[in-house]
Amino acid sequence: MTSRVAVVVGASGGLGRALLTRLAAEPGRAFVVGVGRRRPADWPSAPRTPFIEADLLDETALAALAETLSGMGVVDLILIATGLLHEDGVTPEKTMRAIGAETLCRLFEVNAILPSLVAKHLAPLLPRDEASVLAALSARVGSIGDNRLGGWHAYRASKAALNMIFRCQALELRRERPRAVCVVLHPGTVATALSAPFAKSSRAMISADDAAERLLKVLARLEPADSGEFFAYDGERIPW
Numbered sequence: 001m002t003s004r005v006a007v008v009v010g011a012s013g014g015l016g017r018a019l020l021t022r023l024a025a026e027p028g029r030a031f032v033v034g035v036g037r038r039r040p041a042d043w044p045s046a047p048r049t050p051f052i053e054a055d056l057l058d059e060t061a062l063a064a065l066a067e068t069l070s071g072m073g074v075v076d077l078i079l080i081a082t083g084l085l086h087e088d089g090v091t092p093e094k095t096m097r098a099i100g101a102e103t104l105c106r107l108f109e110v111n112a113i114l115p116s117l118v119a120k121h122l123a124p125l126l127p128r129d130e131a132s133v134l135a136a137l138s139a140r141v142g143s144i145g146d147n148r149l150g151g152w153h154a155y156r157a158s159k160a161a162l163n164m165i166f167r168c169q170a171l172e173l174r175r176e177r178p179r180a181v182c183v184v185l186h187p188g189t190v191a192t193a194l195s196a197p198f199a200k201s202s203r204a205m206i207s208a209d210d211a212a213e214r215l216l217k218v219l220a221r222l223e224p225a226d227s228g229e230f231f232a233y234d235g236e237r238i239p240w
Contacts, residue, residue: 010081062117076132112165214234
């Protein structure tokens with residue numbers, strides 16, 4: 001029987017780890033692999049859920065990662081759960097006057113370039129004639145059609161760029177792997193370090209575990225005809 005492998009890139013983050021934990025509880029997979037820059041100190045020493053350290057902006061490291069994963073079995077699920085909204089010296093802009101080149105470059109690097117490079121190296125691992133999923137976490141604020149408030153310029157723009165890259169990836173996969181589903185997902189306002197400082201109230205937030213459960217349910221319902229689209233955690237189709 002062929003070994004089935006799921007990969008969660010960004011598994012050291014709150015939502016990434018919740019996704020991996022949920023997937024590991026499902027039967028039928030030989031491995032659920034966590035990937036990130038550093039292995040968390042409390043990562044369990046379980047053979048079925050290994051953690052692979054990799055610099056996700058280094059294409060040599062990504063090529064080595066792809067080779068390692070290919071030796072583990074058939075990779076039929078890739079979830080990219082990386083993202084950056086704020087860090088020291090980086091905070092969401094309220095007006096155009098606050099835009100700076102360094103912040104723009106940093107957010108595009110993490111939110112658009114990094115997942116694009118991951119998809120470049122890992123998407124070829126998906127089976128050519130079997131069902132598979134490639135998904136990345138985006139954000140509703142990355143929708144141009146849904147933007148009614150402005151602000152958060154760099155974050156919005158970097159997520160919009162991610163959406164375009166994955167739309168292109170979906171079109172390529174449709175030709176090469178017609179049973180694949182490639183989508184971007186809005187997880188909602190999740191109680192993690194990324195969004196907690198900007199939540200209007202704790203009641204507006206959902207736990208990482210709840211978000212992971214909802215996102216996996218959305219993915220389970222999608223068909224190849226849905227590939228190339230943008231979905232919220234409740235299954236709503238979000239405009240580009």
